[in-house]
Amino acid sequence: MPFISVATNFDLVQEKWYFNSLYDLFGFSDPVDFVIAFGVSLIGFYILRSMINYLYFYLLARFSKGRYYSIALKLFKKYLDRSYRDYITSSKADLIKVLVAEGQNMTQVLSSLLFMMSEIFIVAIIYAILLWIDWKITLLITVFLLLNFVVLFKTVSFRIKEAGRERERHERDFFKIVHGVLGNFKIIKLSDTGERHMAKFREAVDRLSKSRILYDSLRELPRLYLEAVGFIIVISIILYYLYTTRSDVTAYLPVISVFILALYRLLPSFHRIFGAYNNILYNYRAVEQIHEEMLYKSENYGDEPVSFCRSIRLEGVCFWYVPGKKVLNGVNLEIRKGEKIGIVGESGSGKSTLVDILIGLYRPMEGMIFIDDAKLDESNIRSWRRKIGYIPQKIELMEGTVAQNVALEDEYDAMRVEEVLRQARLLDFFKHEHEGIKTMIGEDGIKLSGGQRQRLAIARALYHDPDILVLDEATSALDMQTEKEIMEEIYDLGSEKTIIIVAHRRSTLEKCNFIYEVKNGLLKKWD
Numbered sequence: 001m002p003f004i005s006v007a008t009n010f011d012l013v014q015e016k017w018y019f020n021s022l023y024d025l026f027g028f029s030d031p032v033d034f035v036i037a038f039g040v041s042l043i044g045f046y047i048l049r050s051m052i053n054y055l056y057f058y059l060l061a062r063f064s065k066g067r068y069y070s071i072a073l074k075l076f077k078k079y080l081d082r083s084y085r086d087y088i089t090s091s092k093a094d095l096i097k098v099l100v101a102e103g104q105n106m107t108q109v110l111s112s113l114l115f116m117m118s119e120i121f122i123v124a125i126i127y128a129i130l131l132w133i134d135w136k137i138t139l140l141i142t143v144f145l146l147l148n149f150v151v152l153f154k155t156v157s158f159r160i161k162e163a164g165r166e167r168e169r170h171e172r173d174f175f176k177i178v179h180g181v182l183g184n185f186k187i188i189k190l191s192d193t194g195e196r197h198m199a200k201f202r203e204a205v206d207r208l209s210k211s212r213i214l215y216d217s218l219r220e221l222p223r224l225y226l227e228a229v230g231f232i233i234v235i236s237i238i239l240y241y242l243y244t245t246r247s248d249v250t251a252y253l254p255v256i257s258v259f260i261l262a263l264y265r266l267l268p269s270f271h272r273i274f275g276a277y278n279n280i281l282y283n284y285r286a287v288e289q290i291h292e293e294m295l296y297k298s299e300n301y302g303d304e305p306v307s308f309c310r311s312i313r314l315e316g317v318c319f320w321y322v323p324g325k326k327v328l329n330g331v332n333l334e335i336r337k338g339e340k341i342g343i344v345g346e347s348g349s350g351k352s353t354l355v356d357i358l359i360g361l362y363r364p365m366e367g368m369i370f371i372d373d374a375k376l377d378e379s380n381i382r383s384w385r386r387k388i389g390y391i392p393q394k395i396e397l398m399e400g401t402v403a404q405n406v407a408l409e410d411e412y413d414a415m416r417v418e419e420v421l422r423q424a425r426l427l428d429f430f431k432h433e434h435e436g437i438k439t440m441i442g443e444d445g446i447k448l449s450g451g452q453r454q455r456l457a458i459a460r461a462l463y464h465d466p467d468i469l470v471l472d473e474a475t476s477a478l479d480m481q482t483e484k485e486i487m488e489e490i491y492d493l494g495s496e497k498t499i500i501i502v503a504h505r506r507s508t509l510e511k512c513n514f515i516y517e518v519k520n521g522l523l524k525k526w527d
C-alpha cells in the first residue's frame with residue numbers, strides 16, 4: 001500500500017514522481033507533514049467512499065424496491081379490469097401469488113440488473129488499465145477467465161435457473177394450499193382432513209425450502225471457484241515470467257503487483273456480477289409471469305349513456321362455457337320497464353347465466369341485447385351495469401362495517417344506509433343489538449347469519465336506487481315470513497322499478513307480471 005511504503009520510507013517522497021509532484025504542488029517543506037497530510041486525506045477519502053457507497057445502495061434500493069409500488073398498482077389494475085369470465089376461471093391463489101410474491105421477486109431482478117451494470121462498468125475500467133499495462137497477459141487472462149465463466153454458466157447458472165423454476169412451482173402449490181385450506185376451513189374441520197392438508201403443505205414448504213437452500217449454496221460456488229482461479233492466474237503470471245526470462249521475477253514485481261491488485265479488485269466484482277446474474281435467473285419466472293399479466297388484454301368497455309325508458313330485449317341469445325355445449329340456445333325475451341319478471345328452472349338449467357348476461361357481466365356468444373333501441377355492446381356496457389342492483393346467490397362481503405358493506409364505499413350517506421337496511425328488515429337488528437350501522441361484520445361477514453347476509457346484500461342492491469333490480473335466489477336463506485316481508489318491500493319499490501327474480505319458491509314470484517322457465521337452453525312463458 002503506497003501510504004505504508006511512504007510512511008516507512010520518507011525517501012520515496014523524492015524518488016517517486018507522483019509523490020514528488022504532489023509534494024511540490026502543495027508546497028510542503030517537510031516529508032513528515034506530507035505523509036501526515038496524505039494519511040488524513042486517505043481517511044477523508046475512505047469516509048467519503050463509504051458515504052457514496054451508502055448513497056449508491058440507497059438509490060439502488062429506492063429504485064428497485066420502489067418499483068414494487070408501480071408493479072403492484074399495475075397488476076391490481078389489471079385484476080380489476082379482468083373480464084368476469086376470465087376472473088372466474090383464474091386461480092385466485094395464483095393472482096395473489098403474482099401480486100405478493102412475484103412482484104417482490106421482480107424487484108430483486110431489477111436491483112440485480114442495475115447492480116450488474118454498475119459492476120460491469122467497474123470491471124471495464126480495470127480491464128482497460130490492465131490492457132494498457134500488458135495487453136498480452138491481459139488477453140491470456142481473459143481467455144482463461146472466459147473458459148472458466150463458460151464452466152460456471154453451464155453448471156452453476158444452469159442449475160440455479162432450474163431451482164428458480166422449481167421455486168415458482170412450489171410457491172404456487174404453497175399459495176394454493178393456504179388459499180384452499182383457509183377458504184374451506186369449516187369443511188376441513190368437519191371432515192377431519194386437516195392432517196392430509198398438513199402433509200401437502202409440509203411437502204410444498206419442504207420443496208420450496210430445498211429450492212432456496214440449493215440456490216443459496218449454489219450462489220456461493222462462483223466465489224470459491226473464482227478465488228481459486230485468481231490464485232491460479234497469479235501463480236501462472238509468475239511462472240510465465242520465470243519461463244520466458246529464466247531468472248527471478250524481481251524486475252517484474254511492479255507488473256505482477258498491479259495484476260494482483262487488479263485481480264483483488266476484479267474477482268469480487270466478477271463474483272458480484274455472477275451473483276446478480278444468478279439472482280436474475282433464479283427469479284426469472286417472476287419476470288415471465290408479470291409480463292404475461294401485463295400482456296393480458298383488459299376489458300375496455302365504454303361508458304356511453306344508455307337510456308332505459310321502454311324495454312330490454314334479448315334476441316336469439318346463445319351462450320356456452322364449453323364449445324359445443326350451449327347453456328342458452330336462442331333466447332328471446334322482452335322485459336318492459338316497470339315489469340316484475342320471475343325466472344324459474346331446474347338447477348343447472350342456465351338461470352344465473354341468463355341473469356349474468358342481462359346484467360352485462362357475460363356477453364352473448366350469439367344474438368343481441370337491446371336497451372330501448374340501443375344495442376348493448378362494448379361502448380355502453382359500463383353505463384348499463386350501473387343501472388342495476390344485483391343480489392347474487394353467493395354473497396361476498398368485505399371486512400368492515402355494515403354501512404361500508406352497504407355503500408361499498410368509505411364515504412356513505414348514513415340516512416340512506418339506514419333506509420335500505422330498514423327495507424331489508426335489518427335495521428332493528430343492528431340498532432338494538434350492536435353499534436348501529438357501524439357494527440363490524442368480520443371477514444366475509446362471518447358474524448352474520450346466512451339470512452342476515454342475504455338481507456345485507458339486498459340493502460346493498462337498493463342503496464343506489466337502481467332502475468333494475470335483479471335477485472338471483474336472493475331470499476333462499478330467509479324464513480317464509482321474513483322473505484314475504486322483504487318481497488313486499490321490493491314489490492312496493494314503485495311501478496318504475498324493473499325487477500327480475502330468479503327463485504325456486506313459487507311464493508316468491510306471486511306478484512310477478514310474468515314467469516319464465518329456462519329449459520333446454522330456451523325460455524318458455526309460464527301461464
Ligand SMILES: Nc1ncnc2c1ncn2[C@@H]1O[C@H](COP(=O)(O)OP(=O)(O)OP(=O)(O)O)[C@@H](O)[C@H]1O
Pocket residue numbers: 088321322327345346347348349350351352353354393
Ligand atoms: N364458469 C363455468 N364454466 C363452465 N360451466 C359453467 C360455468 N358456470 C356455470 N356452468 C354450467 O352452466 C350450466 C348453467 O349454470 P347456471 O349457474 O346458469 O345454472 P342455474 O340454473 O342458475 O343453476 P342453479 O339453480 O343450481 O343455481 C350448468 O350446467 C353449469 O354447470
